[in-house]
Structure formats: structure tokens, C-alpha cells
Amino acid sequence: MAVEYKNLTECSRFKALQKCNMFSFEHFSEERIRKYNVKGAEYQYNYAAKQVDDSILSLLFELAQEQQVKEKFTKLANGETMNTGEKRMVLHHALRGQLDTAVVQDGRDYHAFYREERERCADFAEKVHSEQITGSTGKPFRTFIQIGIGGSDLGPRAIYLALKPYVDSIEGNATRRKVGFISNVDPDDAAVQLADADPEHTLFILVSKSGTTQETLTNAALALDWLSRGGIRDPKKHMVCVTSESSPLAQSSEYLDSFFIDDYIGGRYSVSSAVGLCILFLAFGKEVPSQFLDGMHAADALIYKAGVESNPALIDALIGVYERNILGYPYTAVLPYSQALHRFPAHLQQLDMESNGKQSNRSGAALNYSTGPVIFGEPGTNGQHSFYQLLHQGTDIVPLQFIAFAQSQIGRDIEYASSTSQKKLLANLAAQIIAFTMGKASENPHKVFKGGRPASVLYAKKLLPSVLGALLSHFENKVMFQGFLWNINSFDQEGVQLGKVLTDTVLNNQASPLLRSMADLLFEG
Numbered sequence: 090m091a092v093e094y095k096n097l098t099e100c101s102r103f104k105a106l107q108k109c110n111m112f113s114f115e116h117f118s119e120e121r122i123r124k125y126n127v128k129g130a131e132y133q134y135n136y137a138a139k140q141v142d143d144s145i146l147s148l149l150f151e152l153a154q155e156q157q158v159k160e161k162f163t164k165l166a167n168g169e170t171m172n173t174g175e176k177r178m179v180l181h182h183a184l185r186g187q188l189d190t191a192v193v194q195d196g197r198d199y200h201a202f203y204r205e206e207r208e209r210c211a212d213f214a215e216k217v218h219s220e221q222i223t224g225s226t227g228k229p230f231r232t233f234i235q236i237g238i239g240g241s242d243l244g245p246r247a248i249y250l251a252l253k254p255y256v257d258s259i260e261g262n263a264t265r266r267k268v269g270f271i272s273n274v275d276p277d278d279a280a281v282q283l284a285d286a287d288p289e290h291t292l293f294i295l296v297s298k299s300g301t302t303q304e305t306l307t308n309a310a311l312a313l314d315w316l317s318r319g320g321i322r323d324p325k326k327h328m329v330c331v332t333s334e335s336s337p338l339a340q341s342s343e344y345l346d347s348f349f350i351d352d353y354i355g356g357r358y359s360v361s362s363a364v365g366l367c368i369l370f371l372a373f374g375k376e377v378p379s380q381f382l383d384g385m386h387a388a389d390a391l392i393y394k395a396g397v398e399s400n401p402a403l404i405d406a407l408i409g410v411y412e413r414n415i416l417g418y419p420y421t422a423v424l425p426y427s428q429a430l431h432r433f434p435a436h437l438q439q440l441d442m443e444s445n446g447k448q449s450n451r452s453g454a455a456l457n458y459s460t461g462p463v464i465f466g467e468p469g470t471n472g473q474h475s476f477y478q479l480l481h482q483g484t485d486i487v488p489l490q491f492i493a494f495a496q497s498q499i500g501r502d503i504e505y506a507s508s509t510s511q512k513k514l515l516a517n518l519a520a521q522i523i524a525f526t527m528g529k530a531s532e533n534p535h536k537v538f539k540g541g542r543p544a545s546v547l548y549a550k551k552l553l554p555s556v557l558g559a560l561l562s563h564f565e566n567k568v569m570f571q572g573f574l575w576n577i578n579s580f581d582q583e584g585v586q587l588g589k590v591l592t593d594t595v596l597n598n599q600a601s602p603l604l605r606s607m608a609d610l611l612f613e614g
Contacts, residue, residue, distance in 0.1 A: 092160050094451055096576045097414065098458055102152035106415050109148065112140045114526045114541055127401050130387035131559035132549040134401035138526045139408050139488075139543045140416065149407040150397045158403065158573040162392055165569070168192035168199070172355075173451045174581035181358035181565070185558075186386035188393060199353070206363050210348055211378075213329070214370035217292070222345070225326040230292040233371045234269040234282055236308045237296035237364070239439065239585075240356025241331075242272035244561075245296075245365040247436040248381065251429045251557050252369075254499050255377045268372045271312070274304035279311050288319030293328040294367050298350055298359075300336025303592070331363045355580050357440045358565060361385055361558075377554045384558025392566060402563045405490075405545065406570035412488045412543065413459050422480065423466035425492040426518045429552055433492075434466030437564050444568045444579040451578050460575045466490075470517050481525065481538055489525060489544040492560065493518050496551040522546065 097103050117138070125137040141149070153159075165171045166188045171179045183192055184203050192199040216222040220229045235245060249268055256266055269282040293312050297305045309328070316324035325343040332338040334349050348363035359365065361382055369378040388402070397403060412418045421441075423434040445461030467475060469491075480487050493515060502509045508516070521544075528540020547563065549556045572579030594600040595608045 090157075090160065092157050092164060094576055095156075096450055096456065096458075097156075097410070097574060100152060100155050102148050102155050103414070106145065106148050106152070106411065109145050109415075111416070112142045112145065114138075114140075116142070117526060127399055127404060129401040129547075129559060129563060130391045131384050131553075131556045132401075132547055132563070134405060134545065134547050134563075136404065136408060136545040138522050139412075139545055140541075141408060141411065145411065146398075149404075149411060152410075152574070153397050153403060153407060153570075156574050156576075158406075158570050159392065159397075161573045162566075162569065163189060168194065171578075172580040173578045174583065175352070177580070178353045179355070179358075179580045180353040181355065181361065182389050184354065184361040185382045185389065185562075188389060202351075203362065206349055207366055207382075210363050210367045211370050211375045213346055213348075213367075215375065217371060218374065224289050224292070225321055225323040226289050228289040230327075230371075231265050231290040232267045232269070232286045233292050233294065233368060234271060234286070234312070235294045235296060235368045236271045236305055236312060237294075237331075238272045238274075238302060238304045240359050241296035241298075241302075241305065241364055242270055243432070243436040243439050244357065244360035245368050246270045246272075247430075247432040248360055248365060248557065248561070249369060249372055250432050251552065252373065252377060252381070252554055254429070255554070256372055266372060268368065271308050272304075274307050276311065279308055279315075283312075283315055288316050288321050288327070291316070291327060292345075292371070294331060294371070295328055295338070295344075296331040296364050296367075297338065298331075298333050298336065298352070298354075298356065298364075300330075300332050300338035303589070329367065331367055355444075355582070357436075357443055357582075358580075360436075360561065380554035381558040384553075384555030384560075385562040386558075387555070388559040388562035389566070401547075402566035403570050405563070406567045406574065408545070409462070409488070409567070410571055410574050413462055416486075417459075418486055418488050419459070419462055420485065420487045421462045421464055421490060422487050423464060423490045423492070424469055424472055425466070426469040426514055427492060427494055427498070427552055428468055429498050430492060431468045434464070437466070438464040440564060441568050443582045443585070445572055445575065445577060446584060447575075447577040447579075450576045456575075456577070458575075460577055461571070462488075469521070470514065473517065473521065477521070480542065486542055489522075489542065491518060491522065491544060491546040491548075493546055493548045494550065494552050494556075495548070498552045518546070 122137040126135045165179050166182050167190050168178045170176055180199055182188055183200050187200045217230050223229050271279045271282050295309050313324045316327050321327060326345050329345050330338045330347040333351055339347055348367055350362045350364060354362050366378055423437050425433055441464045442461055447460050449455055497511045502511055525542035525544050526540055528538035531537050569579055
């Protein structure tokens with residue numbers, strides 16, 4: 090069957106959705122909580138507190154079929170050119186396993202290539218841990234610091250922090266392995282990360298696919314200078330590179346080692362490549378990152394197995410499009426009730442907004458409807474004492490995406506005031522969902538909660554590495570499906586380029602008078 094690409098507003102099911110009546114939370118019930126729940130790979134997705142009913146869902150499912158989203162996913166997974174702006178394949182799913190046919194182009198089997206790089210990262214980490222590979226003075230590496238920005242920082246950092254208790258649980262490593270990240274070109278960022286590090290025991294992971302990223306190369310130079318000032322005579326032997334095979338970094342044999350990615354892996358989709366795996370294998374060893382990848386692959390594979398009604402990532406995507414284009418909500422809050430996920434919303438912010446913040450369709454024609462929402466979030470219960478005031482009583486309705494786990498990750502807890510910390514955490518979450526949806530009447534206008542704030546929750550028993558992988562895959566695939574529904578290219582990011590170009594004109598003394606005036610104002614302080 091031929092695959093057709095058309096704008097959302099050209100779809101008959103979208104036009105039918107525009108005529109539907111909005112679901113009223115007056116019909117919220119215990120039965121609905123049980124009914125609108127779907128099992129994913131390693132987690133479950135409950136959307137009972139969303140503003141949809143059976144008639145709306147039926148049209149949304151038909152919209153997915155009309156836009157042929159599963160067929161488009163198959164084309165993507167099989168290596169067809171789905172990044173229309175850059176005329177490239179999109180292969181991040183292949184990083185964690187083969188879904189359908191092998192992807193072979195110009196004699197290269199990309200599944201085999203990604204598998205080989207993954208194994209090289211794991212083998213390198215094992216040699217570092219066993220002290221077969223040491224620093225230039227013969228001392229073992231104990232501190233690992235990743236230098237990267239954007240997709241080379243946000244994803245790996247979020248995943249490492251989410252799984253950090255597993256570092257502490259590795260016998261003998263609680264005080265030995267330390268992991269840090271330098272991303273901001275602000276030198277204060279590097280200063281904080283290097284303050285307690287010992288040059289003889291420090292290994293840097295320099296991540297730049299192009300090998301030309303200005304902020305990253307500046308920070309790499311700063312790190313090499315720090316090593317030299319610390320007495321390291323051969324500082325590049327304390328640095329490995331994650332880059333493309335054609336980048337300037339790949340041409341240098343001065344570094345300790347190099348691991349490769351390619352142009353078919355977008356930065357924000359690169360956690361499961363050497364971009365994320367090099368630092369994760371160094372931090373955890375082989376088992377934890379492998380379980381993480383298994384969870385990602387299981388969630389990817391579910392797309393092939395599940396029907397539209399049983400695919401949590403697709404349902405999430407469809408409801409998100411309904412909220413954006415029918416209900417007109419421009420924001421989405423991601424609210425993990427897990428401190429381990431405190432940087433997860435920051436990664437999802439880039440994943441979603443860089444992918445679907447587009448104003449033209451796949452062919453370059455201007456769109457006459459909204460695309461990606463603004464994404465923000467903080468962990469609960471911290472956020473409850475911050476921006477939840479606006480979420481409850483503000484003039485804008487903000488759809489809410491909660492994440493929760495029945496058990497704490499570390500497993501240590503105490504009982505206080507007749508309940509444990511974890512029970513208090515989850516009680517807060519349950520109460521928030523009902524408060525957001527049902528609201529509360531009052532004679533005092535300052536205490537009126539209108540309710541009608543839609544919410545969903547992704548939940549599992551415990552934040553295991555495989556569960557985290559499945560959750561990340563859920564969001565990657567949600568973003569992909571929404572791109573298909575909106576008929577946009579979710580895999581380029583031209584919007585970040587203009588600022589980079591203008592920055593270079595300032596630094597090379599080629600800026601326009603207007604830009605020079607603004608820069609001089611800032612330089613003078």
C-alpha cells in the first residue's frame with residue numbers, strides 16, 4: 090500500500106474531531122480509571138484523566154490509520170529517507186536492536202556497525218575498570234567527565250542521574266567512580282566539575298558529532314589546559330572522542346581512543362549510541378546500560394506487535410495532538426514523582442521542542458495549524474510548592490504528564506506520621522490528579538478550583554534500568570508519531586543554526602553594526 094503524506098487539516102478524521110463535544114469530567118469515575126489504562130513494555134499508561142471518551146478515541150485511532158503512522162514508522166525503521174530536510178535516514182531505533190529488515194547502504198550494515206561500536210564502548214570501559222587502560226602516569230581512571238552540549242549532554246546526564254544509585258551499589262565503587270558533565274561554555278561550569286577532580290585519575294569523554302561544535306571544543310581546550318597545569322605531560326591520553334568518522338576529531342590519533350556515530354542519529358536521539366553509552370558503561374559497567382537498551386528495544390518492538398488501541402506511545406501522541414489542535418493547549422508539563430528523574434524533563438524538553446517545533450511540513454510548505462507544544466517540568470513534590478499554583482488556578486490550561494513508581498529506587502525508607510515517605514509521595518500524586526481534574530467549589534473566589542485540567546500518568550513498579558529505557562523510548566516514539574500526524578520533519582533542527590552563524594560573525598569581527606553594538610554592550614558589562 091502506498092504511503093501518503095498530507096497535512097493534518099486535510100484529514101477527514103481531523104475535521105470530524107473538530108465537531109466533537111469535549112469530554113466533561115463530571116463523568117469521571119472509578120470504572121474510567123480502570124478502563125483507560127494500557128500496558129506498555131515495562132510500564133503502564135493511564136489516561137483516564139484526559140479529556141477524551143470512546144467517541145473521541147475512536148476518531149483518534151482512525152486518524153492514526155488515515156495518516157498511516159505505523160506504515161511510516163516501518164519505512165523509517167527499514168532505512169528509507171525520512172529526514173526530508175537533510176535527505177537522510179533516521180536510525181536511532183537501530184541502536185538498540187533490529188526491528189524488521191536489515192538496513193544496508195553503500196555496503197554498510199548499520200545494525201552491525203552500531204552493535205560493533207556499542208561493544209567497543211563496553212570493552213573499553215571494562216579495560217578501564219580492570220586497569221588495563223590507565224592514565225598517562227600509570228594511575229587508574231576514577232573520574233569520568235563528559236564534555237558535550239545539547240543532545241551530547243542532556244540525555245546522557247539525565248539517564249546517568251536517574252540510574253546513579255546503581256553506581257553506588259556496585260561493590261567497591263561507591264567512593265571510586267565519579268561522573269561529571271561539562272556543557273555550558275560558561276567557564277564556571279567547568280570550574281565546578283573540576284574542583285574536586287584529580288588530573289591523574291580523570292578521563293574526559295569529548296562528544297561532538299561534527300567535531301566543530303564551538304562550545305564543546307572550547308571546553309575541551311579548557312580541560313586539556315587543566316590537565317597540563319596538573320602535571321599531565323600527555324593530556325590527550327586522558328581524553329576519548331565520540332564523533333563521526335569524517336570529523337576533524339576522528340582524524341587525530343593523539344586521543345586515547347575514538348568511538349563513532351553518524352549523521353543518521355540526531356543528537357537528541359543519541360542516548361543509546363556511543364554518545365550516551367560510553368559514559369554509561371564507564372559509570373556502571375556493562376550490565377546496567379545493557380538492561381537500559383533492552384527496555385528501549387522492547388518498547389520499540391511493541392509498536393510492531395500492538396494495535397493502535399494497545400500502543401501507549403501512539404495513544405499519548407494522539408491525545409497530545411487533540412489537546413494541541415482541537416482544544417488549543419500550547420503547553421505540556423512533564424512531572425516525574427521520582428527525584429531520580431529530576432533532569433528527565435530537561436531532556437524531554439529538547440527531544441520534543443527541537444523535533445516538533447516546526448512551521449513547515451515535510452515538503453517545506455507553510456503550515457496553517459499549531460505543531461509542538463512548549464514542554465517544561467520539575468519533579469514532584471517540589472513542583473507542588475512552585476508552579477502548581479498556575480497549573481491549578483491560572484488562566485491557561487496546561488496538560489499534565491505524570492511519571493510514578495510504586496517503590497522507591499534505593500529501597501530505604503522510614504515510617505513517619507503513620508506512613509512511609511514513598512506512600513506520602515504517591516498519595517500526593519493521586520491527590521493532585523483528582524484535584525486538577527475535579528477541582529473544588531467555594532464561596533470564596535480565591536479558593537475556587539475550576540478543575541478540568543487534563544492529566545495522564547506513566548507508572549511502573551520500580552525505576553529499573555529497563556523501565557527507564559522503555560520510558561525514554563515511549564517519549565521518543567510519541568514525538569515521532571506526532572511528527573507523522575502533523576506531517577512535519579521531526580529529525581532536523583534548522584532553528585538552532587542562525588544563532589550559531591551570528592555568533593561566529595561576532596567572534597571573527599564580521600558582525601553587522603547592530604549585532605556589534607549589542608555584543609559590545611555585553612562585553613563592557
